[in-house]
Amino acid sequence: MQLQSPQLAKEIRRGDRRALSKGITLVENEREGASNLLRMLKPSGHAFIVGVTGPPGTGKSTLVDRLIELYRKKGLRVGVIAVDPTSPITGGALLGDRIRMGSHAGDRSVYIRSMASRGWSGGLSRATSQVIQLMDAAGFDIILLETVGIGQSDIEVVGVSHAVLVVLMPGLGDDVQVSKAGLMEIGDVYVVNKADMEGSDSMVVTLLSAVRGMKSRSPPVIKVSALTGEGLEKLEGAIEVVRTRFDQGDLDLKLRSVKGMIIETARWTLMERLSKVSQEEAERLARLVVRGKLSIDEAAARLAR
Amino acid sequence: MQLQSPQLAKEIRRGDRRALSKGITLVENEREGASNLLRMLKPSGHAFIVGVTGPPGTGKSTLVDRLIELYRKKGLRVGVIAVDPTSPITGGALLGDRIRMGSHAGDRSVYIRSMASRGWSGGLSRATSQVIQLMDAAGFDIILLETVGIGQSDIEVVGVSHAVLVVLMPGLGDDVQVSKAGLMEIGDVYVVNKADMEGSDSMVVTLLSAVRGMKSRSPPVIKVSALTGEGLEKLEGAIEVVRTRFDQGDLDLKLRSVKGMIIETARWTLMERLSKVSQEEAERLARLVVRGKLSIDEAAARLAR
Numbered sequence: 001m002q003l004q005s006p007q008l009a010k011e012i013r014r015g016d017r018r019a020l021s022k023g024i025t026l027v028e029n030e031r032e033g034a035s036n037l038l039r040m041l042k043p044s045g046h047a048f049i050v051g052v053t054g055p056p057g058t059g060k061s062t063l064v065d066r067l068i069e070l071y072r073k074k075g076l077r078v079g080v081i082a083v084d085p086t087s088p089i090t091g092g093a094l095l096g097d098r099i100r101m102g103s104h105a106g107d108r109s110v111y112i113r114s115m116a117s118r119g120w121s122g123g124l125s126r127a128t129s130q131v132i133q134l135m136d137a138a139g140f141d142i143i144l145l146e147t148v149g150i151g152q153s154d155i156e157v158v159g160v161s162h163a164v165l166v167v168l169m170p171g172l173g174d175d176v177q178v179s180k181a182g183l184m185e186i187g188d189v190y191v192v193n194k195a196d197m198e199g200s201d202s203m204v205v206t207l208l209s210a211v212r213g214m215k216s217r218s219p220p221v222i223k224v225s226a227l228t229g230e231g232l233e234k235l236e237g238a239i240e241v242v243r244t245r246f247d248q249g250d251l252d253l254k255l256r257s258v259k260g261m262i263i264e265t266a267r268w269t270l271m272e273r274l275s276k277v278s279q280e281e282a283e284r285l286a287r288l289v290v291r292g293k294l295s296i297d298e299a300a301a302r303l304a305r
Numbered sequence: 306m307q308l309q310s311p312q313l314a315k316e317i318r319r320g321d322r323r324a325l326s327k328g329i330t331l332v333e334n335e336r337e338g339a340s341n342l343l344r345m346l347k348p349s350g351h352a353f354i355v356g357v358t359g360p361p362g363t364g365k366s367t368l369v370d371r372l373i374e375l376y377r378k379k380g381l382r383v384g385v386i387a388v389d390p391t392s393p394i395t396g397g398a399l400l401g402d403r404i405r406m407g408s409h410a411g412d413r414s415v416y417i418r419s420m421a422s423r424g425w426s427g428g429l430s431r432a433t434s435q436v437i438q439l440m441d442a443a444g445f446d447i448i449l450l451e452t453v454g455i456g457q458s459d460i461e462v463v464g465v466s467h468a469v470l471v472v473l474m475p476g477l478g479d480d481v482q483v484s485k486a487g488l489m490e491i492g493d494v495y496v497v498n499k500a501d502m503e504g505s506d507s508m509v510v511t512l513l514s515a516v517r518g519m520k521s522r523s524p525p526v527i528k529v530s531a532l533t534g535e536g537l538e539k540l541e542g543a544i545e546v547v548r549t550r551f552d553q554g555d556l557d558l559k560l561r562s563v564k565g566m567i568i569e570t571a572r573w574t575l576m577e578r579l580s581k582v583s584q585e586e587a588e589r590l591a592r593l594v595v596r597g598k599l600s601i602d603e604a605a606a607r608l609a610r
Contacts, residue, residue, distance in 0.1 A: 035602050045595070056361060133601065251595070258601065259591040263579070265605030266587075270575045273609075274568070282571075286564040290350070290556070296438065296563065297340050300570030304578075 005033065009040040015077075015139045017111060024113055027130040034130055041137040047079070048246050049132060049143045049257055050239060051161030054183065058169045059193040062226040064146050068110055070236055071142045079135035082114040082146040083128055111135065127268075129160055129261040158186060159260035162253050163242040165235075167191045168207070170199035184210055187219050189238045195225040277303065310338065314345040320382075320444045322416060329418055332435040339435055346442040352384070353551050354437060354448045354562055355544060356466030359488065363474045364498040367531040369451050373415055375541055376447045384440035387419040387451040388433055416445065432573075434465055434566040464565035467558050468493045468547040470540075473512070475504035489515055492524050494543045500530040582608065 008026075011019030027034040050067070052060050064080060071078045104110040115127060128145065135143050147158055158164050166187035190211060192203050200223055207221045220238045224231030246253050285299035294302075313331075316324030332339040355372070357365050369385060376383045409415040420432060433450065440448050452463055463469050471492035495516060497508050505528055512526045525543045529536030551558050590604035599607075 038602055039600055042597075042600070129601065254595050255588065255591045258594045259587045261601045262587050262590055262594065262604045262608055265601055266579060266608035267576065269605055269609040270579060271572065274571060274575060282564045282567050283560065285567055286560045289563045289567065290559050295344055295347070296434065296566045296570060297343055299567045300574055303567055303571035304574040 005036050005040055009037060009137075012037075012041060012134060012138050017108065020111060020134060020138050021113075023134045024131050027134065028115070028127050038130060038133055041134070043133040043136040045136065045254060045258070047132070047136040047140050047143045048163075048243050049145060049161045051158030051164040052144060052146045052167060053158050053164065053186070054167035054191075058167045059226050060146050060167045063165075063167055063191065063193060063224070064144050066226050066229065066232055067142075067144055068104060070232065072104075072107065072109065076141040077109040077139060078111075079138070079140035079143045080110070080112040080146065081128060081131055081135075081143065082112070111138075111140065129264045132160060132261065160257050160264060161260070162246050162257050163188045163239055165189045165191050165239070167193050168203065169194045170197045170203045187211070188242055189219055189235065190221040191235060192221065192223045193226055195223045195230050196228070274303070310341050310345055314342055314442075317342075317346060317439060317443050322413065325416060325439060325443050326418075328439045329436050332439065333420070333432050343435060343438055346439070348438040348441040350441065350559060350563070352437070352441040352445050352448045353548050354450060354466045354468075356463030356469040357449060357451045357472060358463050358469065358491070359472035359496075363472045364531050365451050365472045368470075368472055368496065368498060368529070369449050371531050371534065371537055372449055372541075373409060375537065377409075377412065377414065381446040382414040382444060383416075384443070384445035384448045385415070385417040385451065386433060386436055386440075386448065387417070416440065416443075434569045437465060437566065463491060465562055465569060466565070467551050467562050468544055470494050470496050470544070472496045472498050473508065474499045475502045475508045492516070493547055494524055494540065495526040496540060497526065497528045498531055500528045500535050501533070579608070 008019055008022060012023050023034075023037055026037060052064055052067075054060055061082070064082070068078050068080065104112070113131060115131070132143055132145070145158065145161055164186050166183050166189070168183075168190065169192065190207050192200050192207065194200065204221050204223055208218075211221065212218050222231055222235050222238055224235050226232075242253070282299075282303060285294065285303060288294040289296055289299050313324055313328060317328050328339075328342055331342060357369055357372075359365055366387070369387070373383050373385065409417070418436065420436070437448055437450070450463065450466055469491050471488050471494070473488075473495065474497065495512050497505050497512065499505065509526050509528055513523075516526065517523050527536055527540050527543055529540050531537075547558070586608060587604075590599065590608060593599040594601055594604050
């Protein structure tokens, strides 16, 4: 791979789709080659990264499709990473990409990659950070990162974004689920999707009072219907506020995303290290625990060393 | 805390519920105290651990309720840990425990604890392993561990179980979701819940062919209705097959669970270490990356060191 990398890097930088796919596969499967490739690519940090997260079934995928259309109308190149294991798109990686590509088929300026969650949860995150870097190097202007907002690990994936959209919908229970999942702390924009459903207005009111005081600036709450298009312009406007800051070189915004990627990658590195030693060594330590020679905590401390 | 631990350990070993709750809170919040407590408690590995996992909405919580009843009829003491962030029970920790306790209220031999997913995803896992050890020390015979089966991190939580029930239901899409999520590799028993729904028979057929050859012994596929009780005895029988092996001291079974707990705890230890250094150091490294002095990979490698 080392020999191939310079050529591959060159092709990715030219925006070659096949090269990009090859690069992503490399990132997903091979640590060394991926690091070499990224070193050669030197991603510029040009791409504006939008995280789209929220509970399953809130219509994140449809919304992402709308956002693609929106940015394409502005002439921007759009990369999409879908890491939502509950989404019909990621869940069915077999069909998903093809179905989704349907509406953007033939558009060379849209690149969609769905990533199955596999291996250590950190593995997903690391791959995500690296795929973002590849897409960035390939010249995409916007990267949409779709991830399901259940569980902390999924939520942390969006830590690499410059703007995080939290997508909710009416009837999610009494919002306890939302606050428990940590979604109330990460949004730059809150989206109440399926605006036509009963209860959408009261959901907006609830959210407005929930987000007040959550951050130094209260994030906007916007009612949309990804299906009919209602409210999408307003949503676009809210994202543009953040994108303008990004384009003006806002350092905090850049640092936030880079920091997120560093942490995600470091986490993965640690998990990989653990999984390499773990099987045989864990087996040996487990025997000691079963024989009463060691506590589980002591065994874990040895394994983590 | 060091001073309190001997007394607390004594009370937990007596099966005192308030002491157990105190111990669990300790485990969730404080590393040192928890390790001391566990060292004193020396969990015996008496408890049989049943993991109950599957996609959201398949009725895991109701099934767990049925299993509690079942084991209570046998005179066994049952501990329940619910780490399903999508479950109405965990999601609403405020209400959840109380609602659920409703049906087992006053039964001193049932202890239910729901755990919100917070901090590093590994944090959840570590706490889970330690809460299991506490419940084990407190003399519970059965520990039911309910976790949502989306994403690898959730799936790995059930690695600490002696028997894993994968709960599915008709109409989950074309099962791609299930196989993608890694659920087809971890089940000791497959449960098709909501047996009255259309498509449950064909789901059983699909699963039977999917599990064939997955393990050395094909795991059983059982159609139940947690709501009406249909099929529950058959399910109980399938779990009893594993429990009998456990009671006979099957070493492989013991090792599997202990190994799972060691790995989960080690993972948490690493993540905790990372989160301690990460914020300031990650910020510093991120600045170097933004200035082009370092790649994200190099920064991550430094952070992980």
